[in-house]
Amino acid sequence: MSNPTDFPKPIFISVNGVELEVFEAGQENIGKPIVLCHGWPEHAFSWRHQIPALVTAGYHVIAPNQRGYGNSSRPIEVTSYDVEHLSGDLIGLLDHYGYKEATFVGHDWGAMVVWGLTLLYPSRVNRVINLSVPYQKRWEKPWIELMEQFFGDDFYFVHFNRQPGVADAVLNDNTFQFLRNMYRKNQPPVEPEPGMMMINLAKAKAPLGEPIMSDSDLAVFVSAFEASGFTSSINWYRNLDRNWHLLANVHPIIQQPALMIYGDRDTVAKSENLKEFVPNAEEVSLDCGHWIQQEKPEETNQTILKWLEHQATS
Template sequence: MNSKFSKLVPKNKGKPIVLCHGWPEHAYSWRHQVPALVAAGYHVIVPNQRGYGNSSRPDDVTAYDIEHLTGDLVALLDYYGYQDASFVGHDWGAAIVWGLALLNPSRVDKLINLSLPYQERGETPWIEFLEQILGSDYYFVHFNRQPGVADAILDKNADRFLRNLYRKNVPFRAPEPGMVMINLAKAERAFGEPVMSEHDLAVYISAFEKSGFTGSINWYRNLDRNWYLLGEVDPIVRQPTLMIYGDRDVIPKFEKLADFVPNVDVVSLNCGHWIQEEKPEKTNQTILNWLARQDAT
């Protein structure tokens, strides 16, 4: 984590909410939510997580496992003097928030996750399972089985990769052979519509041109390690939870979500994967209305 936090008393001290970005994102992905949450009285904490932006990027792959990534969030709470907070996660950020609720439940007051629902652990380590189901070219598997290959291609083509990835309303096309993220990094044509403005996209491009992609991809390289680390914990998330899906997201909804998250409310928005970017006002309204109901009970 970047240790250069302000020493000033933060605005809205005492009502913390931590926003956790996904891959390949940045704290900047929450730019539409921060003003609305601050205006509602929340002390908003928005880190660039380990491996991103100016935060630390250790060389050791295991430094990006679930214990380290959730430990960073606990350290943020300790820094600001909070016992617990509400946490919001998107994509990989959601995975870390789910993990935090399992590993350190006393530090999580409420949680709101976007795109990625709770992942049932199952009997087979995740990469092995995904390889059996989706094959060796599936990008989770490729990142693990061919370390460094995708990293180099994405680093060389950061502008094109991010420009081709951050799209919405992408028409259905038959899958191409090869690994999808490498294909995006090499594709000369982008489909669908841009998710964000050129100005906003430039923030992401600049950040990844500086940091490279390896630190962020190392999150994927700990999926099997995380499977083992979570083997002995209580798998039930008991905190009040809001799950926000994008109806056109490629990530499927989890039919058994309430079995593992009994205090969950579910909302679906008419958008794809980049929920808070595609539907910022609707996302804000959904989050603030849910938080207000929770605070009223």
């Protein structure tokens, strides 16, 4: 069990017109950077189990709270959260430290940003490690339009876009309950409820399954979102169609060595054609749900370190 007081203390770095709250460890390993990119509704603290293992393995670990999260800047404009801005922040971090390139690790939305970053700035990414969310092929229709067609108005990606502010307010009013109910594992199978999933989660009085973290760890996430609210992080979703347009003319193949880690019980589907777009990818599945690095910290660490070691010697 982790102790929040052992987590690195934040530093603040100005990049790309914003200030990022960054948790850094392993400065003695300068020259071997690895950047950890969290998902939604997360925080750099979601990498608490990986940071010490990566430092011991000789890496300089850089774990930002990306824009919209924690004590990082939260621009008002929705378009400030598109893939160009989010990627630009990460490139700004590399420039700050004087690194030409780094290994990038992403989970959930962080994985989507890392895939986009690698497409936009291929010379700055030497290896990719992504958890949960595989490379997404660019379809002929914009994402929200496509999701609306297949999943309907209540699908949370669609709802966030079509009814801005509605879910944000419910999540803001029920922050503890929402995050407590969200961060679970081994949930029993249940029939999907009518309505919007995230709003339902925020309003549910009793959580399902088992918690994936201690009360003190959960409190780190809760206090961060009580301070920031949810709108700035949900704005990432509100740029999906904009990202679809921004990436229209980008070469879609990623040549970097890549490790894709899935959770066998994750609701996010595994890719059926990953190597078509990421030909140098290796795929690994762990027996867990969506919160891979928090549910299975040791297995995640072993998988990542074994792959990195193999990359270093191949």
